[in-house]
Amino acid sequence: MSRQHSFTRIENDLLPAFRLKLGLAESTEDVRKFFGYAMADLLSKVFEGRFPAAYEDLTLAPVDDKGFAASTRLQEFPEFEAMWTASDLSAIIGRFAGVAVNRYRHLEKNPDKTESKMYPTPDRVGQGRQP
Numbered sequence: 646m647s648r649q650h651s652f653t654r655i656e657n658d659l660l661p662a663f664r665l666k667l668g669l670a671e672s673t674e675d676v677r678k679f680f681g682y683a684m685a686d687l688l689s690k691v692f693e694g695r696f697p698a699a700y701e702d703l704t705l706a707p708v709d710d711k712g713f714a715a716s717t718r719l720q721e722f723p724e725f726e727a728m729w730t731a732s733d734l735s736a737i738i739g740r741f742a743g744v745a746v747n748r749y750r751h752l753e754k755n756p757d758k759t760e761s762k763m764y765p766t767p768d769r770v771g772q773g774r775q776p
Contacts, residue, residue, distance in 0.1 A: 650732035667748045680705040680745040712742030
């Protein structure tokens with residue numbers, strides 16, 4: 646019988662900050678960025694430095710059924726396949742992706758926050774700043 650690995654402790658450490666960042670996201674691009682950095686952090690902790698995780702290794706893919714896509718570099722890493730099948734890593738990444746995709750779709754349907762960031766109204770420019 647093979648040994649099962651569980652990474653729920655790492656998930657529980659990363660999830661609160663990830664949810665907070667998603668709540669602050671002002672655009673769909675912010676959501677993609679926060680997901681990429683969170684997944685790089687997750688992979689770094691899972692592989693304990695044996696794999697130099699990068700932002701591009703796991704990307705948000707809202708149109709995909711899984712909600713994410715793994716890079717070729719990650720898929721070719723020898724330990725990845727073994728860890729993917731012998732642990733809860735796929736479920737954890739799926740949960741992170743689910744949260745991110747929900748936020749992505751919300752911002753996509755309600756672009757008000759993004760537009761206010763990109764195109765501020767002239768009467769609000771500089772408000773809240775003291776000379």
